[in-house]
Amino acid sequence: MTEHHVLGLSGGKDSAALAIYMRQNFPELKIRYFFTDTGKELPEVYEFLAKLEGFLGQKIEYINGDRDFDFWLRQYNNFLPSAQTRWCTRQLKLTPFKKWIKPWLDQGDKVYSYVAIRADEDHRQGLVSQHKNLEVILPFREHGIDKPGVYDLLESSGIGLPAYYEWRSRSGCTFCFFQQxxxxxxxxxxxxxxxxxxxxxxxxxxxxxxxxxxxxxxxxxxxxxxxxxxxxxxxxxxxxxxxxxxxxxxxxxxxxxxxxxxxxxxxxxxxxxxxxxxxx
Structure with missing residues (x-):
């Protein structure tokens, strides 16, 4: 059975810190880092990902869905996504990821997906695996790394915070409905x-x-x-x-x-x- 190790990057601080943590502590793992690009990201997100690539010493794989935001907006009769109907997350993030790993799962390979849920986020859950060969791993929760620990990882690595944290709390689409x-x-x-x-x-x-x-x-x-x-x-x-x-x-x-x-x-x-x- 072939094993695949994947780590999704959002352009935010937690997933970047997890990539740094895995690179420093588990260099023997051949992790594929990926970014699911919606095409509606801030320019600062791409700048931060390029900086992270330099630290990791490898390219981040950009996964683009077959359809963009405008296509799906038309499919949903121009109704905006919302906290109640998060079709943007489903169609622009989750579906492209599942399509990306599907050939591996179909041929019987094992996929380990590393997710940046911190030790101080008991209320959060990662993607629930719906396949016996897909295993979701939460290294920060397992090793007790909380929010200050994320800051420490980013600072000590020299990567620092994404520039948009000066004025915004999240990566993702410029028009994310979860913004304040x-x-x-x-x-x-x-x-x-x-x-x-x-x-x-x-x-x-x-x-x-x-x-x-x-x-x-x-x-x-x-x-x-x-x-x-x-x-x-x-x-x-x-x-x-x-x-x-x-x-x-x-x-x-x-x-x-x-x-x-x-x-x-x-x-x-x-x-x-x-x-x-x-x-x-």
Missing amino acids: KIEWARLKERHPEAFEDAKAYEKTAMDSGSPFTWTRGESLSDLEKPERLAQIYKDYELRKQRAINRKPINPLRPQRIDTIDIDDLYLEDEGAGACLICHK
Whole structure:
């Protein structure tokens, strides 16, 4: 039985840290690193992946599905994906991965898939294997590596954080519906063309009767109004300062402001949640 070892990269910090960890601790494993490209990623994601390739000393395999986002949007009658109907994750991430490994499984090979779920994420689960020869492995959970441990791996390797973590908490599509409103506001500031594309998708969806907008409770046209943007920035800074004031100090890991990130500041009605395979 031939064995295949694969590790999916999202362009985010956790999966990159896992790739670093596996390279450092299990160099004997011939791991194939892959990225499922939706075609709607931030340019900073590709820059980060190129940097990671240099550390790993091998190419990251880009898996592109047979159909892009625009094709699937038409198939779903221009209804936007949402937390309730995550067709984007299914069609643009999971299906291409399953097609990629299918020939191996069909010929009786064993596939080990390494997933970056941390030791401090008891609430998360990886892809549930639906094939007896596909085994999902969670090295961070097995070896007790938590979020600060991920930061340590990225810093000590010289890779650091992706540049978009300065203003955004996740990789994935520029118009991910799990973004907070502050992330939409910053997308407009940093990548106005991507914001305009998202607005156009939203307008088409609304004209087609879609019940969803990209962000809960308001359209991007309403969100981008100057007075609304000012309120979003003000509310975020207040939440961030409250989180900093509440954060306990660990004597073994001195408090660092950079660990108070957007991902720590979710509101229940504002972008809470995530698609594991997209942003980890």
